[in-house]
Amino acid sequence: MPDTEKPALRKPQKAFYFNTSEHLLRIGRQKANNLCELLEALQTCPDDSIFQHTFRTLQEHHFIRQGFSNDFAHWSLFACNEPALAEQFASVDVREFTAIEGLRRRMIEILDEFLQSHNRTGSRQAHEPFYFCAADIVVLPTTFCPETLPGFLDGLNQVSVHSIHHHFIEARLRLHRMSNDFSQWLEEEVGLSDAADSIERIDIYANTLEGVRRQIARIVSQAMN
Amino acid sequence: MSSEDQRATLTAGSVADAQVPDEAASNNSAPALPHPARRSTDRRSNRPLPASVLTPPAPPPPPHLDDYKSIVGQSQLDTLRFLARDLKGKTIKMVNSTAVGGGVAEMLNRLVPLLSELEVPTHWDVITGGNDFFEITKAFHNALHGAPYELTQSARDIFLMYNEQNRERMQFGEELVVIHDPQPAALIRSRSKSNSSWVWRCHIDLSNPDAKVWEFLRPFVEQYDAAIFSSQSFARQLPIPQYLFYPCIDPLSEKNKELPDSQVQQICDEFGIDRSRPIVTQVSRFDRLKDPVGVVQAYKLAKKYVDCQLVLAGGGATDDPEGAVVLQEVKEAAGNDPDIIILDLPPWCALQINAIQRASTIVVQKSLKEGFGLTVTEALWKGKPTIAGAVGGIPNQIVHKLTGVLVHSVEGCAFQIRYLLTHPEFARSIGVNGREHVKENFLMTTNVKRWLLLFRILEETKARRKA
Numbered sequence: 001m002p003d004t005e006k007p008a009l010r011k012p013q014k015a016f017y018f019n020t021s022e023h024l025l026r027i028g029r030q031k032a033n034n035l036c037e038l039l040e041a042l043q044t045c046p047d048d049s050i051f052q053h054t055f056r057t058l059q060e061h062h063f064i065r066q067g068f069s070n071d072f073a074h075w076s077l078f079a080c081n082e083p084a085l086a087e088q089f090a091s092v093d094v095r096e097f098t099a100i101e102g103l104r105r106r107m108i109e110i111l112d113e114f115l116q117s118h119n120r121t122g123s124r125q126a127h128e129p130f131y132f133c134a135a136d137i138v139v140l141p142t143t144f145c146p147e148t149l150p151g152f153l154d155g156l157n158q159v160s161v162h163s164i165h166h167h168f169i170e171a172r173l174r175l176h177r178m179s180n181d182f183s184q185w186l187e188e189e190v191g192l193s194d195a196a197d198s199i200e201r202i203d204i205y206a207n208t209l210e211g212v213r214r215q216i217a218r219i220v221s222q223a224m225n
Numbered sequence: 226m227s228s229e230d231q232r233a234t235l236t237a238g239s240v241a242d243a244q245v246p247d248e249a250a251s252n253n254s255a256p257a258l259p260h261p262a263r264r265s266t267d268r269r270s271n272r273p274l275p276a277s278v279l280t281p282p283a284p285p286p287p288p289h290l291d292d293y294k295s296i297v298g299q300s301q302l303d304t305l306r307f308l309a310r311d312l313k314g315k316t317i318k319m320v321n322s323t324a325v326g327g328g329v330a331e332m333l334n335r336l337v338p339l340l341s342e343l344e345v346p347t348h349w350d351v352i353t354g355g356n357d358f359f360e361i362t363k364a365f366h367n368a369l370h371g372a373p374y375e376l377t378q379s380a381r382d383i384f385l386m387y388n389e390q391n392r393e394r395m396q397f398g399e400e401l402v403v404i405h406d407p408q409p410a411a412l413i414r415s416r417s418k419s420n421s422s423w424v425w426r427c428h429i430d431l432s433n434p435d436a437k438v439w440e441f442l443r444p445f446v447e448q449y450d451a452a453i454f455s456s457q458s459f460a461r462q463l464p465i466p467q468y469l470f471y472p473c474i475d476p477l478s479e480k481n482k483e484l485p486d487s488q489v490q491q492i493c494d495e496f497g498i499d500r501s502r503p504i505v506t507q508v509s510r511f512d513r514l515k516d517p518v519g520v521v522q523a524y525k526l527a528k529k530y531v532d533c534q535l536v537l538a539g540g541g542a543t544d545d546p547e548g549a550v551v552l553q554e555v556k557e558a559a560g561n562d563p564d565i566i567i568l569d570l571p572p573w574c575a576l577q578i579n580a581i582q583r584a585s586t587i588v589v590q591k592s593l594k595e596g597f598g599l600t601v602t603e604a605l606w607k608g609k610p611t612i613a614g615a616v617g618g619i620p621n622q623i624v625h626k627l628t629g630v631l632v633h634s635v636e637g638c639a640f641q642i643r644y645l646l647t648h649p650e651f652a653r654s655i656g657v658n659g660r661e662h663v664k665e666n667f668l669m670t671t672n673v674k675r676w677l678l679l680f681r682i683l684e685e686t687k688a689r690r691k692a
Contacts, residue, residue, distance in 0.1 A: 022304060024678040025468060026468055027467040063665070074624070128458075128615075131458065133469065138678055140304060142304075158299075160304065163300070
């Protein structure tokens with residue numbers, strides 16, 4: 001059987017600028033003492049609160065491999081003792097959304113349906129309130145701006161996990177497309193479409209961010225060789 | 226040897242402020258008092274205190290930024306330097322009410338040199354006041370935590386008079402002025418003279434304050450550009466932005482630095498702790514809110530099923546009348562169990578506390594009410610499976626069953642002790658996660674980062690307003 005021919009690697013025209021984003025947590029005005037109040041707050045809270053409790057919480061707990069997907073799921077389980085609702089919230093993959101509004105609608109839809117079928121639970125007091133927060137974000141450069149694929153791999157291995165989150169997970173909201181900065185650069189600048197696709201398919205919920213980094217590095221290394 | 230003698234109950238003299246300095250939120254507004262003469266044995270003379278803890282050691286020099294590289298990595302230090310680059314030469318003033326003693330002073334001792342090393346010159350000023358002022362601010366502190374208090378006009382006048390005296394004495398030419406806690410809150414009256422951004426850093430829990438005291442302070446707080454709290458649940462509804470800065474530990478301090486195993490062994494030997502058997506430890510003042518008696522009860526329930534020792538290490542029992550009563554209650558609860566080791570240590574025993582935490586199989590912090598709970602942070606940083614009460618700031622640190630275990634009762638605590646001692650793989654995994662959680666959120670370097678971020682955000686806001 002003939003070997004599949006590998007695509008020729010192009011020399012990138014543009015460097016890859018590894019950036020990182022740092023977040024300062026703001027305490028929001030809304031809080032929920034029960035699931036009905038959560039629903040109301042989900043409908044009215046600012047977009048950056050939805051971002052904080054979904055995208056950002058993944059970053060804050062990047063070292064946990066399982067059991068922590070977003071703050072709504074966590075609170076539903078541990079403060080409201082509603083495992084079925086928690087599972088539904090937890091099943092929402094933030095990478096299916098390129099704008100916060102869609103993610104907000106999905107969360108509202110899940111909770112609304114749950115409360116319609118469990119109408120007594122909505123006003124039951126939670127063990128502890130859900131405090132809505134948000135974050136002020138500052139994007140910073142790093143010392144890595146490689147112009148070659150080996151340089152990209154080196155940068156990938158050395159930047160912080162915050163940089164990985166910035167380029168791999170948050171990027172969707174910036175790009176407004178179902179991709180990430182790494183895949184986009186590898187595809188557009190180096191011609192590695194398959195590697196770009198493989199990277200896009202990495203499961204962020206079954207991996208730590210360090211695990212994600214290792215998988216990206218492995219895919220890029222294989223493509224180089 | 227009697228069974229009572231067999232149980233190691235070690236103590237040295239301590240003062241009211243001699244709690245193991247575990248809690249930024251517990252900063253006592255009173256200036257540091259001299260320590261009374263220390264006894265070299267416990268009150269029942271049953272075991273001499275090791276000579277190594279009788280006198281305070283000389284404080285080590287503060288670390289430099291590069292000293293943290295092996296802990297947080299070069300990329301984190303690069304981030305701090307990038308953040309500081311645009312602030313180069315801009316200055317910060319920190320103002321609090323005490324230069325020594327308490328968690329705030331401890332934190333500022335490390336934060337100020339690190340910010341200055343990043344070329345963001347940071348000055349630390351301490352307000353002065355008479356005993357009348359500090360008695361009132363101590364009462365305010367307790368009232369803001371919910372204790373009953375009758376606010377009088379005289380108390381208001383004294384508070385304002387000393388704030389006014391300090392305001393006249395101090396200059397506020399820095400770009401960022403940070404006022405810590407309620408004592409100097411009225412210094413905000415100097416704001417109109419300066420072009421500075423003013424921030425109120427509140428280290429205490431305002432979730433259930435005495436209404437009159439809070440209504441007295443609120444108009445001052447509302448004049449700041451922003452307020453900072455240690456937990457979401459500690460904040461109030463205010464018309465200014467409120468930020469969340471978790472308290473932090475310094476991984477290079479005596480309390481938290483890595484220790485060679487030989488040193489851990491030596492310190493355990495001095496205290497009669499047997500490292501060949503499981504060790505369950507709680508580090509805290511002898512204070513009912515830390516529920517040391519509940520810990521003894523949980524240990525006794527667990528011991529029916531698993532072999533272990535219990536170490537209760539803390540301070541504050543010798544000279545604090547209530548602490549002495551609580552210590553007595555703990556001893557009575559312990560009875561004649563030789564595996565319960567009660568250590569009433571002086572406040573400078575950070576290294577010994579470090580060693581005991583490192584030697585522990587499990588760390589417990591079964592508080593009934595808590596500020597942030599930095600003893601939990603310390604335990605998590607050492608990778609210890611930690612069981613803690615779900616109160617105050619502890620749930621910010623312990624994500625149940627992922628970075629530790631939260632409990633609500635003696636029975637729950639007992640079960641978790643049994644479970645963790647018999648499921649070492651699970652215990653190890655929550656210990657690993659707990660350490661990562663601290664590395665990400667609760668280290669001094671993260672604290673430096675938060676201050677730089679806030680400073681940048683406030684400078685940008687100021688620039689936008691001017692434009």
